[in-house]
Amino acid sequence: MEAMEPDPAAVGASSSPPAASPPLQLQPQDDDDRGAVEVERADPASPDRCAAGGDPNCAPPPSPVSAAPQPSPQQQPAGEDAAASCEVEEEEEEQKLETEAVPGEALCTFMQEFGDEGENPLVLSPRLKEIATPDRPAALRFLGEKYNNLVERYKQQVVKCEDECVRRYDGLKKKYMDECAERKHIYNELIELRGNIRVFCRCRPLNSDEVTRGCSSVVEIKASQETNLQFISSEKERKTFKFDRVFGPEDNQEVVFSETVPVIRSVMEGFNVCIFAYGQTGTGKTFTMEGIPENRGVNYRALEELFRMSEERKTSIAYTFSVSILEVYNEKIRDLLDESNDPSKRLDIKQSADGTQEVPGLIEAQIYNIDHVWEKLKFGARNRSVGSTNANELSSRSHSLVRFTVRSENLLTGQSRRSHMWMVDLAGSERVAKTGVEGDRLKESQFINKSLSSLGDVISSLASKNSHIPYRNSKLTHLLQSSLGGDCKTLMFVQISPSSTDSGETLCSLNFASRVRAVEHGPARKQADPAESLKLKHMSEKLCQKEKENAELKVSFKSMQLQYASREKTLIEKRKDAEQACKNYQQRIRELENELGNERKAARDFARSSRPPLVPMRQRQPQGRNNYYPPPSGPSRPRFSKAPTVQNKENLPVITNKAHLGSDNNAVGKARRVSLTPVIRQIPIQPKRRSSLAILPSVSEQLSVLNEKRAASRLSHAHMPRRSVAAFGSIPAEPVAGRVTADATPDGAKLRRIDFGSSSSKFTSPPPMLGLWSKMVVTPQQKLGAAPAGGGPCNSSKLCFSIQKRVLVPSPSRAKPSVPSGMGIFNPALREQVVVGRAGKAVRVVNNKRRQSVI
Numbered sequence: 009m010e011a012m013e014p015d016p017a018a019v020g021a022s023s024s025p026p027a028a029s030p031p032l033q034l035q036p037q038d039d040d041d042r043g044a045v046e047v048e049r050a051d052p053a054s055p056d057r058c059a060a061g062g063d064p065n066c067a068p069p070p071s072p073v074s075a076a077p078q079p080s081p082q083q084q085p086a087g088e089d090a091a092a093s094c095e096v097e098e099e100e101e102e103q104k105l106e107t108e109a110v111p112g113e114a115l116c117t118f119m120q121e122f123g124d125e126g127e128n129p130l131v132l133s134p135r136l137k138e139i140a141t142p143d144r145p146a147a148l149r150f151l152g153e154k155y156n157n158l159v160e161r162y163k164q165q166v167v168k169c170e171d172e173c174v175r176r177y178d179g180l181k182k183k184y185m186d187e188c189a190e191r192k193h194i195y196n197e198l199i200e201l202r203g204n205i206r207v208f209c210r211c212r213p214l215n216s217d218e219v220t221r222g223c224s225s226v227v228e229i230k231a232s233q234e235t236n237l238q239f240i241s242s243e244k245e246r247k248t249f250k251f252d253r254v255f256g257p258e259d260n261q262e263v264v265f266s267e268t269v270p271v272i273r274s275v276m277e278g279f280n281v282c283i284f285a286y287g288q289t290g291t292g293k294t295f296t297m298e299g300i301p302e303n304r305g306v307n308y309r310a311l312e313e314l315f316r317m318s319e320e321r322k323t324s325i326a327y328t329f330s331v332s333i334l335e336v337y338n339e340k341i342r343d344l345l346d347e348s349n350d351p352s353k354r355l356d357i358k359q360s361a362d363g364t365q366e367v368p369g370l371i372e373a374q375i376y377n378i379d380h381v382w383e384k385l386k387f388g389a390r391n392r393s394v395g396s397t398n399a400n401e402l403s404s405r406s407h408s409l410v411r412f413t414v415r416s417e418n419l420l421t422g423q424s425r426r427s428h429m430w431m432v433d434l435a436g437s438e439r440v441a442k443t444g445v446e447g448d449r450l451k452e453s454q455f456i457n458k459s460l461s462s463l464g465d466v467i468s469s470l471a472s473k474n475s476h477i478p479y480r481n482s483k484l485t486h487l488l489q490s491s492l493g494g495d496c497k498t499l500m501f502v503q504i505s506p507s508s509t510d511s512g513e514t515l516c517s518l519n520f521a522s523r524v525r526a527v528e529h530g531p532a533r534k535q536a537d538p539a540e541s542l543k544l545k546h547m548s549e550k551l552c553q554k555e556k557e558n559a560e561l562k563v564s565f566k567s568m569q570l571q572y573a574s575r576e577k578t579l580i581e582k583r584k585d586a587e588q589a590c591k592n593y594q595q596r597i598r599e600l601e602n603e604l605g606n607e608r609k610a611a612r613d614f615a616r617s618s619r620p621p622l623v624p625m626r627q628r629q630p631q632g633r634n635n636y637y638p639p640p641s642g643p644s645r646p647r648f649s650k651a652p653t654v655q656n657k658e659n660l661p662v663i664t665n666k667a668h669l670g671s672d673n674n675a676v677g678k679a680r681r682v683s684l685t686p687v688i689r690q691i692p693i694q695p696k697r698r699s700s701l702a703i704l705p706s707v708s709e710q711l712s713v714l715n716e717k718r719a720a721s722r723l724s725h726a727h728m729p730r731r732s733v734a735a736f737g738s739i740p741a742e743p744v745a746g747r748v749t750a751d752a753t754p755d756g757a758k759l760r761r762i763d764f765g766s767s768s769s770k771f772t773s774p775p776p777m778l779g780l781w782s783k784m785v786v787t788p789q790q791k792l793g794a795a796p797a798g799g800g801p802c803n804s805s806k807l808c809f810s811i812q813k814r815v816l817v818p819s820p821s822r823a824k825p826s827v828p829s830g831m832g833i834f835n836p837a838l839r840e841q842v843v844v845g846r847a848g849k850a851v852r853v854v855n856n857k858r859r860q861s862v863i
């Protein structure tokens with residue numbers, strides 16, 4: 009037989025199993041096996057403990073033959089005694105026996121087969137019997153290792169699966185919770201939209217008395233179905249009721265409150281809320297609403313929650329709370345916070361302006377913290393009418409109502425709200441016969457049943473949407489009017505007993521609750537503070553008024569806009585016309601200026617050619633000092649607006665009337681320094697001028713006017729530059745007073761013949777200087793009334809006057825008139841002379857003989 013060397017790696021691997029998995033302790037299948045296991049335990053470090061087959065770390069176990077130490081002849085002691093040689097022989101014999109009895113081939117085959125194919129040790133374990141006894145321990149060790157590895161692998165797989173399962177479970181659970189929350193949220197929204205009264209059903213546990221009596225439960229509530237309840241009317245018959253939430257006997261106060269809290273929170277948002285408990289006597293109405301000191305009910309927890317919320321929101325909303333507690337006992341309202349407990353005090357229900365029911369005179373106590381409110385609740389509970397009945401030791405004999413008022417003011421918007429939360433613990437419906445009441449208790453029961461019956465009627469009417477709801481049939485329904493059919497959120501607890509002895513009442517209560525649940529009273533709405541509402545009402549009225557005014561103003565504004573638009577259009581057109589006219593005028597002015605320039609030029613030329621002779625030398629001033637020149641004989645004479653005043657001259661000559669009128673012309677020579685030379689000044693041409701020739705006085709008028717104005721006489725154009733401009737600048741195109749000729753000169757010489765041609769009617773200003781000058785030179789015959797050749801006597805004299813006004817040098821104010829009115833005409837000395845100009849005391853005359861001279 010070929011000896012098998014032990015593989016150190018296989019040995020190491022087999023000798024050190026994973027720490028996490030203790031080696032499987034195999035139970036021996038029979039005595040042989042047990043012996044093998046014992047061998048295994050006795051020699052744990054045996055090199056035979058190796059794996060083979062599929063395990064690469066395991067090599068086939070060494071053959072027992074090869075593994076067994078072979079005693080060499082040299083190792084044997086020579087000359088030992090007989091006993092020692094005997095022992096050795098025995099050992100050798102045993103080893104020989106073992107080697108011969110256990111062939112290692114079967115084990116190797118087993119291991120190979122198992123290692124190659126066998127995954128499941130149990131499949132091959134029956135083959136252990138085929139293996140000879142000496143090989144069994146090794147086979148068992150091998151199998152044990154295999155088991156251990158497998159178990160380890162399974163364990164890892166299980167852990168992995170567990171992790172996976174936990175993860176999936178958590179995900180599914182979260183999804184489920186989310187779905188539930190979503191469903192509840194949607195359902196609540198639906199309920200709010202439909203305005204249903206929410207109904208929670210709570211079933212109390214069987215009490216000790218019922219248990220003792222062996223009463224069974226007629227109610228079945230499945231934990232998985234939170235909204236369903238099954239009423240077992242008989243063994244075969246079950247009736248299912250559906251409510252918004254069903255609480256079983258095991259549900260405690262916290263669970264109940266956690267479902268109630270969303271409704272309670274609404275009161276902080278400004279909704280009116282009403283929570284009431286209904287049910288047979290002794291079913292736990294007071295327990296749910298008030299609770300017991302060690303296990304508080306909805307009232308106390310709700311107020312606690314409201315105070316907590318107010319504290320949480322105090323930065324944005326300021327809340328104030330007040331509480332009123334009353335009871336309806338035998339159809340009378342009693343104020344439970346009234347310390348005087350005056351029985352004569354009568355309280356009644358009145359409808360307020362905003363349509364809600366109020367109890368005037370009801371005490372409304374301000375509360376500031378939860379301890380304070382708890383005191384008030386305790387005080388009210390102490391005053392409540394309770395009595396003992398067969399059904400309940402402390403049976404409520406009245407309907408108890410706690411009204412919690414929340415006033416809020418939004419600190420950011422200033423909006424105020426006032427909302428109520430009613431918490432009602434109704435008296436229990438009871439069967440008189442069952443409760444065994446009489447006397448006062450019987451009377452109480454009758455009142456209780458009557459008011460509960462009224463409540464049932466109201467609910468029925470609401471459910472069937474009757475037009476008339478009999479709220480006023482009882483104090484209870486009248487008080488709860490706005491809660492049952494109004495715009496508040498209503499929550500009803502229907503309390504039931506599970507006992508089979510109360511099955512009739514339980515069924516009644518469940519039917520009633522189902523009807524209540526079907527009532528739709530429209531969606532709730534937020535309540536405003538009545539004072540605030542009044543203020544808002546006034547404001548809205550004012551707003552309406554203002555809106556009306558605004559609308560009227562808008563209409564008038566629109567019409568005005570239209571008016572302005574049309575006026576603007578007209579004005580624009582007018583302005584365009586005016587601009588056009590102005591342009592025309594300017595064009596015309598330019599034309600006239602050109603004409604004037606031409607005429608001036610012609611006049612200058614003409615004057616140069618036909619200048620009148622000067623006066624004799626003796627009468628003339630020295631040439632160097634005489635600055636007087638006769639006026640030009642034509643329109644080319646330069647324009648002047650202001651002649652130098654006489655006052656500005658030195659050696660003002662004093663010309664007396666005598667001198668002036670005398671025949672001696674020497675006196676005239678003294679006015680030598682008076683300059684009559686006109687100052688040339690460019691005067692802008694004004695387009696629009698009034699015609700000075702439009703109205704001219706007659707000769708007599710001229711003279712009188714001249715006398716009157718003589719004291720302040722100045723050249724008219726000096727004072728009225730516009731007139732002078734008009735006189736010299738505006739030349740009518742058409743002759744104003746017929747064709748003007750210069751035939752009226754003393755010698756009949758024709759100075760100038762002016763034909764104005766056509767002209768605009770707007771330019772009917774005085775004729776130009778040329779024309780005027782021709783008029784100025786008047787013959788004595790003309791003075792005496794002869795009609796001039798051009799325009800007749802009147803026109804001639806007018807022209808003369810005009811020319812005097814415009815051309816004459818202004819005389820100083822102190823100077824006396826040089827020519828008295830009319831004197832020049834009738835004085836024989838001056839008959840031949842015609843005054844044509846005056847400068848102070850100097851008078852320019854035209855002499856028949858000398859033509860022109862200065863006196």
Ligand SMILES: Nc1ncnc2c1ncn2[C@@H]1O[C@H](COP(=O)(O)OP(=O)(O)OP(=O)(O)O)[C@@H](O)[C@H]1O
Nearest residue numbers: 212213289290291292293294295400403404435436
């Ligand atoms: N869910 C509950 N868990 C434990 N005990 C309860 C529960 N409900 C009611 N009880 C107990 O049942 C008894 C009667 O309850 P309770 O006085 O509240 O009934 P009730 O409906 O108010 O009766 P009544 O109409 O006569 O006033 C009390 O002792 C109360 O502790």
